[in-house]
Amino acid sequence: MAVTVLDSLNHALDHAMDTDSRVYLLGEDILDPYGGAFKVTRGLSTKFPERVLTTPISEAGIVGVANGMALRGLRPVAEIMFGDFVTLSADQLVNHAAKFRWMYNDNVRLPLVVRTPMGGRRGYGPTHSQSLEKLFLGVPGLKVVAPNALGNPGDLLLAAIAEEDPVLFVEHKLLYTRPLLEPGQGELADYEIQEFSEPYTSYVLRIPNYAPCLTIATYGYNFELARAAALDLMMEHEAFCELVLFSQLSPFGLQPLAASLRRTGNLLTVEEGTLSLGWGAEVAARCVEAVEGLRVRRVAARDLPVANAKSLEDAILPSVQDIVNAALELVGR
Amino acid sequence: MSDYFSLYKTMLLIRRFEERLLAEFSTGKLVGTTHTYIGQEADAAGIFSVAGADDVIFSNHRCHGHFLAYGGDPYRLAAELMGRATGLVGGRGGSQHIQWRNFYSNGIQGGIVPVATGMALVEKAQKTGNIALVFIGDGTLGEGSLYESLNIAALWTLPLLIVLEDNHYAQTTPSEKGVAGSMTGRFAAFGIPVWERETADVLEVRLAATEAIQRVRSGAGPACLLLHTYRFSAHSKGDDPRSPEELTRIRQFDPLNVHAKRLPSAEIEQAETEVAPVVNDAFARADADPFPSLRDY
Ligand SMILES: Cc1ncc(C[n+]2csc(CCOP(=O)(O)OP(=O)(O)O)c2C)c(N)n1
Ligand SMILES: [Mg+2]
Numbered sequence: 001m002a003v004t005v006l007d008s009l010n011h012a013l014d015h016a017m018d019t020d021s022r023v024y025l026l027g028e029d030i031l032d033p034y035g036g037a038f039k040v041t042r043g044l045s046t047k048f049p050e051r052v053l054t055t056p057i058s059e060a061g062i063v064g065v066a067n068g069m070a071l072r073g074l075r076p077v078a079e080i081m082f083g084d085f086v087t088l089s090a091d092q093l094v095n096h097a098a099k100f101r102w103m104y105n106d107n108v109r110l111p112l113v114v115r116t117p118m119g120g121r122r123g124y125g126p127t128h129s130q131s132l133e134k135l136f137l138g139v140p141g142l143k144v145v146a147p148n149a150l151g152n153p154g155d156l157l158l159a160a161i162a163e164e165d166p167v168l169f170v171e172h173k174l175l176y177t178r179p180l181l182e183p184g185q186g187e188l189a190d191y192e193i194q195e196f197s198e199p200y201t202s203y204v205l206r207i208p209n210y211a212p213c214l215t216i217a218t219y220g221y222n223f224e225l226a227r228a229a230a231l232d233l234m235m236e237h238e239a240f241c242e243l244v245l246f247s248q249l250s251p252f253g254l255q256p257l258a259a260s261l262r263r264t265g266n267l268l269t270v271e272e273g274t275l276s277l278g279w280g281a282e283v284a285a286r287c288v289e290a291v292e293g294l295r296v297r298r299v300a301a302r303d304l305p306v307a308n309a310k311s312l313e314d315a316i317l318p319s320v321q322d323i324v325n326a327a328l329e330l331v332g333r
Numbered sequence: 334m335s336d337y338f339s340l341y342k343t344m345l346l347i348r349r350f351e352e353r354l355l356a357e358f359s360t361g362k363l364v365g366t367t368h369t370y371i372g373q374e375a376d377a378a379g380i381f382s383v384a385g386a387d388d389v390i391f392s393n394h395r396c397h398g399h400f401l402a403y404g405g406d407p408y409r410l411a412a413e414l415m416g417r418a419t420g421l422v423g424g425r426g427g428s429q430h431i432q433w434r435n436f437y438s439n440g441i442q443g444g445i446v447p448v449a450t451g452m453a454l455v456e457k458a459q460k461t462g463n464i465a466l467v468f469i470g471d472g473t474l475g476e477g478s479l480y481e482s483l484n485i486a487a488l489w490t491l492p493l494l495i496v497l498e499d500n501h502y503a504q505t506t507p508s509e510k511g512v513a514g515s516m517t518g519r520f521a522a523f524g525i526p527v528w529e530r531e532t533a534d535v536l537e538v539r540l541a542a543t544e545a546i547q548r549v550r551s552g553a554g555p556a557c558l559l560l561h562t563y564r565f566s567a568h569s570k571g572d573d574p575r576s577p578e579e580l581t582r583i584r585q586f587d588p589l590n591v592h593a594k595r596l597p598s599a600e601i602e603q604a605e606t607e608v609a610p611v612v613n614d615a616f617a618r619a620d621a622d623p624f625p626s627l628r629d630y
Pocket of ligand 1: 368394395440441442443469470471472473474500502503504568
């Protein structure tokens with residue numbers, strides 16, 4: 001059976017706990033046999049009963065307790081059951097986790113990981129479907145990392161656990177059951193893939209021997225949509241894209257994106273968070289500052305809550321067709 | 334009695350330090366805000382005379398008294414308050430955000446309590462025998478994360494002592510307008526025992542602190558030390574809605590006077606003579622220190 005994103009994350013947690021007794025897990029309903037709302041922690045409370053702590057429904061408490069643990073030498077990994085609830089831990093992330101090291105003049109370290117599933121398309125409605133990571137981008141002292149199905153999400157998680165600083169680790173719900181994508185195999189057979197490590201690997205994908213006219217920048221699950229759109233653009237419109245896939249959203253480096261943009265001159269950002277003042281806006285601004293003559297479009301969710309009814313949810317969240325349309329407009333076809 | 338003397342001297346150091354601090358504001362040497370501990374000195378002096386040397390402390394916005402009683406260096410504190418590179422945290426934190434050894438403070442009401450709870454968890458997991466102490470005020474009883482922490486600390490039998498200093502006001506809001514029902518009842522609901530004292534006597538505080546700390550250190554889970562007290566100065570600077578009559582009335586409960594009665598006058602003079610140069614030196618040295626610059630980072 002193919003290894004899924006869920007397996008990869010679960011194995012990474014298992015490995016981290018096995019090799020480092022400072023690693024603790026905290027979260028709601030994470031004990032076996034349930035193993036967490038999305039099963040990422042399944043099996044771990046059986047194997048490490050002392051270090052897997054099921055908590056009351058207290059998102060501020062969970063992250064706050066984890067902050068205290070991290071300040072005093074442990075490596076807690078906290079789970080927030082749905083990303084929507086991360087707002088209840090916002091104070092702990094922004095005013096505590098992200099501040100302590102700098103505010104205490106580097107006297108302390110805070111090796112914390114907060115994992116949480118974000119994203120819609122499962123009909124969970126307005127308070128269980130959001131992509132709220134945009135609210136936590138640009139907070140000094142807080143890293144935001146989002147795995148995707150390429151490469152190894154578990155390696156990203158292990159890198160986050162190895163950090164000395166807090167990381168918000170955003171897992172799109174639809175990724176969990178996805179098999180891992182292998183470079184050069186299956187759907188990725190046509191692509192030449194370059195890796196950039198920071199230490200959270202980002203990727204540039206291109207079709208060799210065809211001049212690209214457009215760069216699509218994206219992260220997380222939206223890489224799946226962006227790839228489908230790129231295929232359509234290639235087959236139906238003979239428009240070749242370079243895809244730049246981010247894993248570390250904040251803070252972020254401009255390379256390899258800027259280099260790709262110097263080849264294509266057109267940037268299309270794709271995200272599932274709401275459009276206004278979002279990830280794409282900042283990426284676009286930074287790129288426009290750096291790359292002469294750049295043209296930009298953003299594809300994102302409409303500025304509305306995520307509706308429950310599938311017809312509405314589909315209309316609110318970005319689709320493959322939205323990406324294709326924006327791309328064609330951008331390249332003038 | 335040298336023990337009585339050292340309690341007095343700790344309280345006097347806090348008093349003179351804070352008075353000097355307020356004076357420095359008027360000379361423009363200090364900017365921003367500050368929350369002085371004047372009137373509440375018996376709490377910190379009593380508690381830190383019996384806390385363990387390796388216990389972990391999380392203090393709040395009103396942290397100078399806690400820090401000095403903890404044994405912190407008045408000079409490094411003064412330098413921090415004056416925004417100097419030699420300050421406790423290099424000028425990055427200022428009055429409410431300091432860190433030294435096992436002492437931490439943050440200016441977010443309530444948010445420090447879950448953090449201290451996590452610290453207590455570490456001491457328990459590592460079987461160090463140390464406990465965590467967290468300081469909150471009456472106004473902080475309004476913060477939700479406090480109750481999340483009480484619940485978790487009680488469920489997990491964590492070695493956490495919550496020191497609740499009820500000085501009857503949260504900034505300008507009297508506790509009648511900010512705290513419904515019972516203070517002790519809040520802890521009782523979680524099965525957390527409370528040591529409650531209404532006193533300006535450092536010996537009474539010390540006795541209650543001894544018992545509460547002993548209980549927490551025994552592994553029986555969290556406890557609360559509820560101290561009803563008075564702050565004599567404004568909440569920070571110039572925000573004091575209290576009447577002159579009220580201020581006169583509460584000044585009867587001056588912890589320095591209460592305890593001074595136990596000391597011969599020679600020792601009281603000696604305390605003044607020993608504290609004055611420490612405070613002078615702290616501020617004078619700090620004043621000569623360089624300001625931090627972003628280039629240093
Ligand atoms: C979360 C938060 N809300 C509001 C404030 C602003 N503030 C600082 S001190 C204070 C009053 C605190 O009252 P109390 O807890 O009784 O402590 P005291 O100042 O009396 O020692 C307020 C409202 C803050 N620092 N943090
Ligand atoms: Mg108060």
